[in-house]
Amino acid sequence: DAGITQSPRYKITETGRQVTLMCHQTWSHSYMFWYRQDLGHGLRLIYYSAAADITDKGEVPDGYVVSRSKTENFPLTLESATRSQTSVYFCASSEMYEQYFGPGTRLTVT
Amino acid sequence: AQSVSQHNHHVILSEAASLELGCNYSYGGTVNLFWYVQYPGQHLQLLLKYFSGDPLVKGIKGFEAEFIKSKFSFNLRKPSVQWSDTAEYFCAVIPPLGGYQKVTFGTGTKLQVIP
Numbered sequence: 001d002a003g004i005t006q007s008p009r010y011k012i013t014e015t016g017r018q019v020t021l022m023c024h025q026t027w028s029h030s031y032m033f034w035y036r037q038d039l040g041h042g043l044r045l046i047y048y049s050a051a052a053d054i055t056d057k058g059e060v061p062d063g064y065v066v067s068r069s070k071t072e073n074f075p076l077t078l079e080s081a082t083r084s085q086t087s088v089y090f091c092a093s094s095e096m097y098e099q100y101f102g103p104g105t106r107l108t109v110t
Numbered sequence: 111a112q113s114v115s116q117h118n119h120h121v122i123l124s125e126a127a128s129l130e131l132g133c134n135y136s137y138g139g140t141v142n143l144f145w146y147v148q149y150p151g152q153h154l155q156l157l158l159k160y161f162s163g164d165p166l167v168k169g170i171k172g173f174e175a176e177f178i179k180s181k182f183s184f185n186l187r188k189p190s191v192q193w194s195d196t197a198e199y200f201c202a203v204i205p206p207l208g209g210y211q212k213v214t215f216g217t218g219t220k221l222q223v224i225p
Contacts, residue, residue: 035215042116042200042217043154090154097142097161097204099213101154 003027006091006102014110019078021105023091031094032074033058034066036087037104043090049074081109114203116216123191124224131186131199131219133175139206143184144213145175146200154200160184171195196223 004025013019025032034046045058047066055066063085065077074093078085086109092099115134123129135141145157158169165177175186186199201216 040217043215045213092154097213098144098156098159099146099154101146103153 004091004093004100004102006089006105008105009103010106012108012110013081015082016080019081019107021076021078021089021091021107023074023076023102025072025074025091025093025100027093027095027100028071029093029095029100030071032068033092033094033099034064034074034076035090035092036060036085037090038087046076046089078107081107083109085109114201114214114216116199116201116219118219119217120220120222122222122224125193126190129186129188129191129195129221131201131221133184133186133201133216135182135184135201135203135205137182137203137205141206142204143175143177144202144204145169145173145184145186146202146215147197148200148218149197157186157199191221191223193223193225195221197221 007022030051033048035043037043044060046064047058049055049068052068052071068074089105091102113136117132143160146154147157148154157173158167160167160177167175173188175184177184198218198220200218202213204213
């Protein structure tokens with residue numbers, strides 16, 4: 001089915017470990033985004049990508065790395081996870097102004 | 111700092127009550143405005159949007175929002191809520207001259223509708 005998928009849906013990891021969250025979209029949208037959702041902060045943009053091989057920082061990029069070698073994939077890597085990165089992570093894509101969101105990944109860092 | 115404010119963090123209503131959720135932004139100039147909804151356990155989806163024209167915007171599921179430029183507001187309304195409207199609602203703004211990547215979300219309002 002067309003859409004945007006994220007994996008894993010749930011992840012528990014330890015402080016200091018590297019974690020990669022995957023995002024895949026089937027629409028061939030140019031733009032893709034990573035957000036984190038935290039109580040009291042709403043959605044905050046981590047990184048976005050305007051096209052393959054073009055990425056840029058959002059509001060809260062520290063501790064995260066992204067890449068986009070293919071239009072449909074936009075993985076997010078936590079290089080050395082910290083407890084403050086415990087959150088729900090949403091990937092989104094867009095071609096125009098409307099964003100289409102994935103189901104989210106709930107990440108817990110212990 | 112430029113921002114989007116949703117002053118109601120948690121709203122509890124009985125079924126059939128009327129709903130109004132506030133959204134204010136602090137950007138001057140022309141903005142693009144959105145309301146997104148996140149039902150329990152689901153991803154965010156677009157409820158309605160305003161780019162220009164009629165300031166009263168109709169969305170899905172009987173929701174509407176009114177853009178009042180003088181008040182920098184884009185409040186969401188529904189005349190009669192249902193239990194199935196229980197969700198978290200996010201206002202979002204693309205500021206003047208902003209591109210797709212510039213959208214800023216409010217902190218969200220959790221709506222609980224009691225049967």
